[in-house]
Amino acid sequence: MEALSLRDANIHIQANNNLKPVLKSTTISTKPTNKQKDHPPPPPAEVKEPSTSENEDGIIYRTGCLLGRGAFAVCYEGQNTSTNKKYALKMVKTQMPYKKMEQKFQTELQIHSKMNHANIVKFHRAFSYQKCTYIVLELCPNGSLMDMVKKRKFITEPEVRFWTVQMAGAVKYMHGKGIIHRDLKMGNIFLDKNMNVKVGDFGLAALLMSGKDWQACRRKTLCGTPNYIAPEILSKEKGGHDHAVDIWSLGIIIFAMLTGKPPFQSNSPDEIYRRARELDYEWPSLDKSENFISEETKDLVSKLLQAPEKRPGPDKILQHPFFTCGWIPAPEDMTVSLRERHMDLSYLSSYRNQMEKKTASHQNLKRLCMLCEVGPWTPPKEYTSAYREVELEEKLLLTPSVPLPDDKVYVPANDWLEQLSGENNGKKILEAIKLFTTGVRSPTTKTYAKRVPSVRPLAKSFAAQQRAKPHQPTPSSLLEQKIIDQTAPGISRIKKVRSTSRSAALEAEDRLAVDMFNQLKLVETKDDDEKKFDVLKPSLDSAFSIFEKTDIVKEVPNTKPDFVFKRLRRLKAELERALNSRSVAAEARIPKRSPVIVVKWVDYTNKYGLGYILSNGSVGSIFKAIPAFPQDPSKGLCYSTCILIRNSEKHLVNQTDPALVDYGQLVPISEHKIEFFENRGDQGYFRAEVNPENFRAVPDPNGEAHRLSAGRNEFDNRKKERVIIWRKFGNYMTQYGRDTDYPADEIPNDKTDVDSSAGNFVTFYQRWGDVGCWGFDDGHLQFNFPDHTKIILSVDGTWCDFYHLPLEAARDLSEKGILSQKALDERQHLSYPLQTMLNFTPRNSRSHPYRTSNINPVLMGIPQANDLRRKIEFIVSCLNEWITNHGIGISDLSVEGRLRWSGARQINSKVPYKQVWVCVGGQASDQRKVMWFDPRKPDVIQPDIDC
Numbered sequence: 001m002e003a004l005s006l007r008d009a010n011i012h013i014q015a016n017n018n019l020k021p022v023l024k025s026t027t028i029s030t031k032p033t034n035k036q037k038d039h040p041p042p043p044p045a046e047v048k049e050p051s052t053s054e055n056e057d058g059i060i061y062r063t064g065c066l067l068g069r070g071a072f073a074v075c076y077e078g079q080n081t082s083t084n085k086k087y088a089l090k091m092v093k094t095q096m097p098y099k100k101m102e103q104k105f106q107t108e109l110q111i112h113s114k115m116n117h118a119n120i121v122k123f124h125r126a127f128s129y130q131k132c133t134y135i136v137l138e139l140c141p142n143g144s145l146m147d148m149v150k151k152r153k154f155i156t157e158p159e160v161r162f163w164t165v166q167m168a169g170a171v172k173y174m175h176g177k178g179i180i181h182r183d184l185k186m187g188n189i190f191l192d193k194n195m196n197v198k199v200g201d202f203g204l205a206a207l208l209m210s211g212k213d214w215q216a217c218r219r220k221t222l223c224g225t226p227n228y229i230a231p232e233i234l235s236k237e238k239g240g241h242d243h244a245v246d247i248w249s250l251g252i253i254i255f256a257m258l259t260g261k262p263p264f265q266s267n268s269p270d271e272i273y274r275r276a277r278e279l280d281y282e283w284p285s286l287d288k289s290e291n292f293i294s295e296e297t298k299d300l301v302s303k304l305l306q307a308p309e310k311r312p313g314p315d316k317i318l319q320h321p322f323f324t325c326g327w328i329p330a331p332e333d334m335t336v337s338l339r340e341r342h343m344d345l346s347y348l349s350s351y352r353n354q355m356e357k358k359t360a361s362h363q364n365l366k367r368l369c370m371l372c373e374v375g376p377w378t379p380p381k382e383y384t385s386a387y388r389e390v391e392l393e394e395k396l397l398l399t400p401s402v403p404l405p406d407d408k409v410y411v412p413a414n415d416w417l418e419q420l421s422g423e424n425n426g427k428k429i430l431e432a433i434k435l436f437t438t439g440v441r442s443p444t445t446k447t448y449a450k451r452v453p454s455v456r457p458l459a460k461s462f463a464a465q466q467r468a469k470p471h472q473p474t475p476s477s478l479l480e481q482k483i484i485d486q487t488a489p490g491i492s493r494i495k496k497v498r499s500t501s502r503s504a505a506l507e508a509e510d511r512l513a514v515d516m517f518n519q520l521k522l523v524e525t526k527d528d529d530e531k532k533f534d535v536l537k538p539s540l541d542s543a544f545s546i547f548e549k550t551d552i553v554k555e556v557p558n559t560k561p562d563f564v565f566k567r568l569r570r571l572k573a574e575l576e577r578a579l580n581s582r583s584v585a586a587e588a589r590i591p592k593r594s595p596v597i598v599v600k601w602v603d604y605t606n607k608y609g610l611g612y613i614l615s616n617g618s619v620g621s622i623f624k625a626i627p628a629f630p631q632d633p634s635k636g637l638c639y640s641t642c643i644l645i646r647n648s649e650k651h652l653v654n655q656t657d658p659a660l661v662d663y664g665q666l667v668p669i670s671e672h673k674i675e676f677f678e679n680r681g682d683q684g685y686f687r688a689e690v691n692p693e694n695f696r697a698v699p700d701p702n703g704e705a706h707r708l709s710a711g712r713n714e715f716d717n718r719k720k721e722r723v724i725i726w727r728k729f730g731n732y733m734t735q736y737g738r739d740t741d742y743p744a745d746e747i748p749n750d751k752t753d754v755d756s757s758a759g760n761f762v763t764f765y766q767r768w769g770d771v772g773c774w775g776f777d778d779g780h781l782q783f784n785f786p787d788h789t790k791i792i793l794s795v796d797g798t799w800c801d802f803y804h805l806p807l808e809a810a811r812d813l814s815e816k817g818i819l820s821q822k823a824l825d826e827r828q829h830l831s832y833p834l835q836t837m838l839n840f841t842p843r844n845s846r847s848h849p850y851r852t853s854n855i856n857p858v859l860m861g862i863p864q865a866n867d868l869r870r871k872i873e874f875i876v877s878c879l880n881e882w883i884t885n886h887g888i889g890i891s892d893l894s895v896e897g898r899l900r901w902s903g904a905r906q907i908n909s910k911v912p913y914k915q916v917w918v919c920v921g922g923q924a925s926d927q928r929k930v931m932w933f934d935p936r937k938p939d940v941i942q943p944d945i946d947c
Contacts, residue, residue, distance in 0.1 A: 039074050040093045040132045047078065047089065047134060049127040050407045061089060061136075068144075070201070072101075077139065087124065090135040094128050094403040102402040104203065109135070109400050110393065111179060112202040113412040114386040119170040119372060121190060121200035126400065126410040133404055140190035140198050142339055145257060149186060154291040155257040156342050161328040162368065163189075163197045164254060165318060169372025170199045171250060172314035175243045176383035178208040184249035185228045186256055195334035207386055226269045227262035228252045231277045232308050244308035250317075251304025258293055259284055263305070279305060296322040315735075318375035323365055327357070330364045331371075367821055376735070389413060543639045544628035546678060546722070548715035551688040556677065556777060559763065560684035561923060564888055567779055567795065572879040574797035575872055578835040585833035591799055594831065595792050596760055597782050598774050600733045603767070605918045605928055610765045611729025612774070613649055619733075620644040620761055621726045624926045628718065638718060640921055642677035642685075643726050644761040652727075652734040666708060666727045667695050676719060677761065679921060685763060685777070695723050764921035766878075766889050768899045769933065773878065775888065775922070783875055786905040787813055788824055789866055791875070793834070800834040802868060803827055810865035810904075817907030817935070830859065837863050838872065867903050874901060889922020893929050895941060907935045912942075 043063045051058040064077030067088055078089035096102050112123045112135075122138035145163070149155060155163075167189065174181055183204040190198045230248035232241040255263045263281035266272045275281065283298055300322040304311060312320075327348060351357035369375030393399050393413045400410040547553050558564075578585075594615075601612040609623040623641045627633035651668040654660050662669045673689040680686060694716070697708050708724065711717035764775045770786040779795030787810075790803035805813065809823030830837060840863045863869075877899055882888050892898060898917055912934040920926065932942045 038072060038093060038097065039069065040091045043076055043089070043091060043132070043134075044130065046081075047129050049125070049129065049134070049136075050409055052409050061087070061134075063089065070203075072096075078134075078136070086139045086141075088121075088137040088139045090137055091132050094131050094133050096402075105133075106400055106402045107207065108202050108205065109402075109410060110390050111205045111207055111386060113410075114177065114389045115174070115179075115202070117170055117173040117373075119166040119196065119198055120173065121198045123412065126404060127408070128404045128406050133402075137200070138192070138198065140192045140200070142191035142193065142195060142336060144191065145186035145189045145197065145253070148191070148339055149257060149260055151340060152342060154260045154289075156291065157258070157294060157297060158327045158329050158345065159334075159338065159343055160254060160257050160297075161323055161326070161365075162334060163257070164250070165323070165328075165365070165368050165374065166197045166372050167199065167250060167253070168314040168317050169369075169374035170197075171246050172374045173383070174199075174205075175246070175314075176381075177386040179386055180206045180208070180243045181246050181249075182206060182233075183225060183228075184246050184253065185225050186253055189253065191339075193336075194331065195336060195338060196331070207390065226272045227256075227265060229273070229276070230308070231273075234273055234277070242308070244311045247304055247311040247313070247317075248308075251301050254297070254304070255281070255301050258291055258297065259289070263301075281305075294322070294325055296320070296325040314374050315376065315378070318369055324362065327361050328365045328368070331368070363825065366825075370821060543625065543680075544636055544718075546638060546641055546676060546715060546718040547686070547688055548713065551690070551715075553678075553686050553688045555683075556685035556687050558779070559777065561682055561887065563684075564779075565883070565886070568879055568882055568888065571779075571781075571793070571795070571797045572876060572883065575793075575834070575876050575879070578797070578838055579869065579872060579876070581835050582839060583835075584839050585798075585835035591794065591831075594801060594829075595780050595782075595794070596776070597790065597792055597801075598762065598784075601765075601772075601774075602729055602732055603916070604729070605765075605767075605916070605920055605926075608725055609920050610762075611726065611733060612762060612765075613730075613733055614760065616760065617647045617649040618644055618760060619648045619652065619726070619730050621722070621729055622762060622765055622921045623722060623725070624920055629714070630721070639681075640679040640926075641722060642679075642761060642763070642921065643722050644675045644677070645726070646672040646675075646760075648672075648730070649734065652730045664697060664699070665695075666697050666723060667692050669693060669696055674723070675761070676722075677763075679763070681923070690719060695720065762921070764889055764919065766891070766919040766922060766924075767916050768878065768891070769901060769915035769917065770905070771874070771901045781875075783871070785871060785903070786901060787819070787866075787903070788827065789871070791868075791871055793875070798833055798835075800830075800832065800837050802830045802832075802837060802863065802866070804830060804862055804866040804868075807862055807865050810862070810867075813906070814865070814867065814904045817905070819906050830862065834872070838869055840864070870903050874899070874903070887923030889919035889924035891917070891919070891924065893917055893927060895931070895944060898929070902938065905935050905938075914945075 045063060047061045047063060049059045049061070060081045061078035062081055064079060064086075067075040067077055069075070073090055073092045075088055075090045077086060079086045092105065096105065109126055112121075113126075115121075115123060121140065124136040124138070126133060126135045128134070145155075167184075171181070171184075179202075181199065181202065181204070183201060184199065188199065188201040190200050192198055228249045230241060230245040233245055252262050252264075264272045264275040266275060283293060300317070300320045303320070304317070327345065329343065333343070333347075348357060351360065365375075366377050369377050373381070390399075396413060396416075398410075398413050398416060404410060558567075596618075597615050598612045599615050601610060603610055605624065608626060609621060611619070611621045613619050621643050623638075623643075625637040625640050627635070628638045629635045645667055648668050648671065651660070651662060651665075651671070655663070655665075657663065662671075667674060669692045671692070674692050674695065676688050676690060678686045695708060699707075708720055711720050761777050762774050763777050766773045766775075772784045774782040776782070781793045783791045783793075785791070787805065789805060790801075792801040792803075793799070804810070804827065805819070805823055806826050806828070809819060809826070812823075813819050832840075840860050878891075881891050881899065885891065912932040914930055915933040916928065916930050918926075918928040929944055930946075931944050934940060
């Protein structure tokens with residue numbers, strides 16, 4: 001039997017194993033054995049789909065060569081005679097022998113049609129013609145990974161890295177939509193014209209009811225391909241299986257690509273299952289293998305082939321050293337020649353040294369991850385639940401009946417909406433779009449890492465629900481009548497609804513300031529308590545403190561509102577003076593060091609506040625006025641508070657390392673004291689240091705996790721509550737790595753210097769739509785703009801640090817509204833007097849050579865191209881609003897009166913995104929306003945939404 005041959009797990013093979021080899025891919029669930037196979041006959045020379053409103057004559061496909069065979073389906077090439085575009089036509093017999101087979105086929109249609117990812121085979125449509133059902137799919141002309149391995153014997157590590165990133169992206173997407181593939185194998189991973197991998201064949205996929213069902217809905221169907229099947233699938237009596245089975249299959253695929261055969265390959269399914277359960281596999285020795293297999297590769301596979309609760313999620317997988325220990329190609333390196341021969345890496349000799357090559361490889365990895373929407377550079381996103389889309393189909397009477405009627409074409413519901421929008425716009429379509437744009441939380445790394453057995457009854461998957469329903473064909477005429485009845489005149493054409501997220505490549509850097517509403521698993525209060533909390537208004541006269549009498553509390557200098565107010569007036573006057581000047585500044589006092597700035601943050605202002613990481617490695621949080629007594633919020637609120645733990649980023653990054661001194665601890669016990677700050681309104685900020693030993697976590701009785709003990713009193717409990725939230729913020733931010741503009745080796749190591757320097761903690765945060773502001777205790781301000789630029793102003797406004805886009809990239813953004821990943825990677829830093837930077841022109845350089853002699857002429861046009869002047873004018877508007885309203889952070893929150901950034905931003909977002917107006921830590925209330933914003937129509941003001 002060939003090493004890579006796949007066999008049916010339902011066949012009982014005797015010990016003497018006299019059965020003939022099964023040469024084609026087979027699976028367990030509902031697929032007939034070789035003797036039972038009933039493939040459809042060869043297709044006619046031309047296949048015609050029924051007429052539709054989109055194409056009255058019906059599309060005609062000219063059939064071509066046979067692409068492959070499955071258990072009961074065959075696949076041929078098909079060419080649209082009108083457009084000459086080629087597709088893959090998957091054929092099955094319209095009349096199927098078993099009712100269950102029809103239901104599985106219906107589920108396959110509904111699941112595959114909901115997939116829209118760069119590394120998943122695209123589903124276009126399905127229809128019946130001459131007693132056969134045809135599924136029109138994206139054509140992958142370069143075969144499958146199985147075909148390639150059979151020809152080449154093995155695949156090299158650089159290629160495996162590239163394709164594993166793409167497979168991990170597809171797996172993350174499927175799981176985010178509530179889909180378990182359950183039959184991932186090399187034969188189902190196809191290669192498109194550019195040699196990108198595409199996951200196909202959703203015949204065994206399972207659809208969960210919602211994102212919350214990862215714990216409750218564990219499947220018990222025996223399905224899969226023996227060599228790729230996860231052990232928990234075989235143990236039907238032990239709680240079933242979940243999405244972790246796809247992670248197991250990914251490990252098998254990586255092993256098989258590198259060695260030419262799956263790790264548990266044996267002569268019988270029973271032996272395969274035994275070896276899988278016992279993890280009985282070996283890597284080929286160096287003297288017996290032509291392929292180099294690194295230790296990092298072996299370690300990654302071992303982590304994927306372990307107990308389901310220990311398997312890492314796709315994002316975590318991409319952080320394994322396997323992806324950085326060797327070369328990873330760029331997309332243009334993946335040529336069609338790889339079908340027949342190994343990758344030629346001779347071009348790597350063009351790099352001058354190892355560091356240059358490593359940097360290029362790292363950039364290739366980063367860009368590939370962002371393209372595939374997976375890995376540490378991709379921010380969390382919400383996916384539309386596939387179950388929700390199926391529900392929408394049912395409400396619109398678009399559920400495909402099997403067999404498909406001869407006069408109907410099944411297309412995804414969102415494609416159908418697009419077709420219909422030009423003809424029958426109305427409330428029905430708008431309601432459907434609302435359903436489409438309702439996202440569910442994708443499974444996080446924590447979801448993969450820790451699964452808690454649920455005591456709730458097992459939820460039914462969609463397939464189980466469908467089997468329980470009576471068979472109902474789709475009455476298309478009734479559907480059309482319902483839509484016509486509810487249409488309304490004068491509604492403009494509905495745009496295509498395809499994705500609920502912005503481009504990953506454009507969000508992956510500074511846009512990590514995302515709403516954490518669906519990302520943090522914090523303990524929520526009951527609904528009644530939340531309602532009480534919503535109507536409470538913080539009153540400083542009756543606010544509760546986090547400090548007790550034994551705490552040594554000190555006033556933070558220069559934080560009283562009156563002092564801050566005077567400082568703001570001086571700052572505003574200086575900025576206006578610099579804006580009005582048309583010459584460079586006289587010799588200015590150069591700061592001794594660059595100011596401490598926020599390099600990463602997370603906005604959870606709808607509940608708790610904000611978390612941030614500073615460029616010096618400190619991690620802090622600003623909290624809203626949250627209930628003093630969580631069990632009874634009606635008793636009152638605490639003051640707005642802050643927490644800062646110096647040099648704690650390295651602790652969060654390395655917390656899983658058993659060699660760490662403070663391994664398992666929520667905070668670094670052996671480092672600095674933990675600083676708590678309390679905003680007491682007119683009295684300013686107060687500060688107290690607390691010994692980190694007070695927050696020492698102890699292992700639970702099983703020794704598996706460290707837990708924080710209950711506090712000594714209510715004050716201790718309040719501090720511990722904030723430490724727990726700080727830890728959750730920190731974990732979220734550090735799991736995506738440090739911003740490349742601020743490498744970790746720049747973090748100062750001198751504890752005394754860090755502790756004594758001012759400007760090391762954030763006193764307030766404000767957001768105007770998609771512009772963010774951080775105020776520091778020493779008075780310097782940081783503004784982040786939606787074009788990924790940062791402005792840091794000194795306390796007196798005379799000095800400016802400007803993190804900007806390259807010249808050409810800034811011009812492209814201004815003229816075309818586009819921004820490449822390369823531009824983000826090449827951002828740079830200018831540090832000059834603000835007046836000089838506002839007048840950075842060759843004219844002034846010639847007029848004042850003694851003042852600009854150290855300015856590179858190449859830099860002259862950068863401030864203007866990056867719209868620095870308009871940004872400073874916007875900052876002046878913010879300051880003016882604070883001064884007018886007599887308090888930092890106090891802004892006009894009315895829909896008409898809010899400050900909005902009108903400058904450059906990316907406009908290639910496919911759907912609107914949320915803009916937020918909020919302030920935490922200033923003198924304003926914690927009121928928060930949210931509205932939808934379409935960057936393509938920046939002047940259109942939408943009403944507020946509840947969020």
